Amino acid sequence: MEAKPSLLKILDVVALGSLITATGLVFFYAPLEAVMGAVQKVFYFHVATAWAGMLGFLVAAIAGVTYLVTTRRRWDIVGLSAVEISVVFLFIAIVTGSIWARPTWNSWWTWDPRLTTATIMELVYAAYLMLRQGIEDPERRARFGAVYVIVGFISVPLTFLSIRIFRTIHPVVIGGGDPNSQGTFDMTPKMLQTFLFSLLTFSVVFGDLMWHRMRLGWLADKVEQLKIRYHV
Amino acid sequence: MFLFQPTPVDTSAYMIAGYSVVFSVMFVYVLSLFLRRRSLQRDMEVLTSLDEGDEKSKFTV
Numbered sequence: 001m002e003a004k005p006s007l008l009k010i011l012d013v014v015a016l017g018s019l020i021t022a023t024g025l026v027f028f029y030a031p032l033e034a035v036m037g038a039v040q041k042v043f044y045f046h047v048a049t050a051w052a053g054m055l056g057f058l059v060a061a062i063a064g065v066t067y068l069v070t071t072r073r074r075w076d077i078v079g080l081s082a083v084e085i086s087v088v089f090l091f092i093a094i095v096t097g098s099i100w101a102r103p104t105w106n107s108w109w110t111w112d113p114r115l116t117t118a119t120i121m122e123l124v125y126a127a128y129l130m131l132r133q134g135i136e137d138p139e140r141r142a143r144f145g146a147v148y149v150i151v152g153f154i155s156v157p158l159t160f161l162s163i164r165i166f167r168t169i170h171p172v173v174i175g176g177g178d179p180n181s182q183g184t185f186d187m188t189p190k191m192l193q194t195f196l197f198s199l200l201t202f203s204v205v206f207g208d209l210m211w212h213r214m215r216l217g218w219l220a221d222k223v224e225q226l227k228i229r230y231h232v
Numbered sequence: 233m234f235l236f237q238p239t240p241v242d243t244s245a246y247m248i249a250g251y252s253v254v255f256s257v258m259f260v261y262v263l264s265l266f267l268r269r270r271s272l273q274r275d276m277e278v279l280t281s282l283d284e285g286d287e288k289s290k291f292t293v
Contacts, residue, residue: 039243042250049254088261092254099250103243212265219272226279
């Protein structure tokens with residue numbers, strides 16, 4: 001059985017340590033926001049998970065292009081891994097956003113441009129994971145997956161820019177936004193430091209999970225090849 | 233003076249709910265990675281033993 005690489009062990013420790021530190025910063029270092037109170041602290045991990053999710057979709061699109069150029073199965077596994085982790089992170093971002101919205105907007109959900117585009121993006125990639133299951137031939141599945149993640153990537157800039165180009169109540173914390181947005185706040189230096197550290201943390205956690213998921217994908221690929229060989 | 237200072241609303245229950253979601257979903261995902269890997273390793277062991285058996289039978293025939 002393939003042993004876990006030392007670098008991955010180090011990355012595990014760094015990711016876990018960063019996550020604990022980021023949590024500590026959120027609860028004990030970042031000040032309490034004057035209007036929204038404690039629920040504003042959800043913002044740090046809400047944005048960080050959304051960022052990691054979108055980063056993963058970008059990685060998947062790049063892997064898709066690379067697969068179509070090289071036709072090496074490894075790139076299909078990279079794309080699949082990135083999408084799976086990103087769907088999980090985006091799910092967290094959507095649910096935590098809804099929890100934040102309840103006391104801030106007085107509603108769990110509203111069909112605002114950002115919320116709508118984020119949900120579409122999540123569903124597009126969730127469909128990718130489901131549709132892959134229906135294709136038995138590994139080469140066809142990989143080709144389909146590559147094209148899908150490239151086309152699906154359109155939903156990512158659309159979601160990112162939705163709060164900047166449409167009228168929305170979703171706040172834009174960095175760069176200012178629609179004057180109708182509700183829940184906007186100015187970040188103090190401590191808030192900004194916590195926010196940036198959370199972004200960095202979730203980037204590291206994403207990288208760590210990616211490595212684990214790719215190892216799982218390579219193992220699954222080997223098992224699948226042996227099963228085909230023995231008609232299991 | 234502090235008597236008239238506005239205090240934020242108590243929204244700590246939402247904050248706890250938010251972080252519970254973050255950590256529980258991440259925990260479930262990491263657990264799923266672990267369980268899937270364990271299951272694949274078992275499959276791999278069975279298939280490798282089949283492979284070895286196949287190699288031996290080639291020599292005995």
